[in-house]
């Protein structure tokens with residue numbers, strides 16, 4: 041950022057008094073602009089043993105598969121956000137079961153939270169940001185074409201828990217991606 | 221906010237094309253400024269059956285008691301943030317046990333995450349934003365002087381789980397505060 045949201049003056053990166061981090065501080069009015077991690081919420085929805093994935097119709101990762109998820113909005117709960125994103129991307133209205141994964145994606149300062157959910161009917165369709173929405177058996181999951189590591193991790197946890205016969209909550213810290 | 225962070229031009233509240241929410245959109249360059257919920261992280265630390273609380277030395281809720289917690293920073297995990305805040309406010313370095321509560325505080329667009337933790341030694345002291353740090357038995361908890369409902373809810377879950385002999389993860393949605 042280059043300009044102050046309060047007065048429009050130029051900002052500089054400085055450590056404010058009593059702080060220990062660099063912040064964007066207004067050169068004119070002194071307003072301090074804090075940046076904070078963002079929360080992404082979504083669902084892993086099941087129907088008759090299959091899980092619902094969306095093929096992305098937008099960048100990044102155009103054409104790859106993901107669980108429906110997106111940035112949480114002001115004034116909603118994590119659960120409400122997860123359901124909203126599922127409707128926007130997959131035109132589906134599942135019933136939430138439980139918060140399933142909470143994934144720190146630290147190198148981009150995001151927290152991804154995926155809920156386990158069940159479709160009550162097999163009604164879904166590609167939303168504006170999706171090319172296609174499909175149900176996948178475990179054996180059909182396109183592991184090499186999953187858009188994000190957090191979504192692949194959530195799918196792995198799901199199939200492992202299901203094989204064990206017990207679902208649990210999984211807090212996960214993703215390491216930085218490998219260089220290259 | 222009044223001015224664009226990219227060009228310093230004035231912003232207006234508008235619904236951008238393809239969006240369904242009001243956003244701060246720059247009248248000059250079209251930059252869209254998204255606001256998102258913020259994450260607060262902290263700890264409930266135990267030592268010999270007691271829990272550690274901090275008496276707030278800053279507004280809001282100056283003089284009331286709380287668990288050490290604060291806004292998550294860019295580039296850290298939720299666990300790292302919880303430990304950092306505990307050190308800043310209580311000069312303590314507990315060992316984290318588990319994520320214990322995840323509380324949607326929707327009317328202020330915050331998510332509070334509290335970790336259960338254990339002190340390895342009874343070393344703590346008031347940090348810059350605290351007046352006092354103390355260990356409390358369950359019977360001593362100043363329930364009428366707890367600064368935030370999310371912290372009271374976390375303490376209640378803790379003592380209930382402890383009485384039952386089993387700790388579990390608690391996702392909670394706080395209702396809006398009562399008027400008045």
Ligand SMILES: [Zn+2]
Nearest residue numbers: 044047066069
């Ligand atoms: Zn300014």
Ligand SMILES: [Zn+2]
Nearest residue numbers: 224227246249
């Ligand atoms: Zn602009």
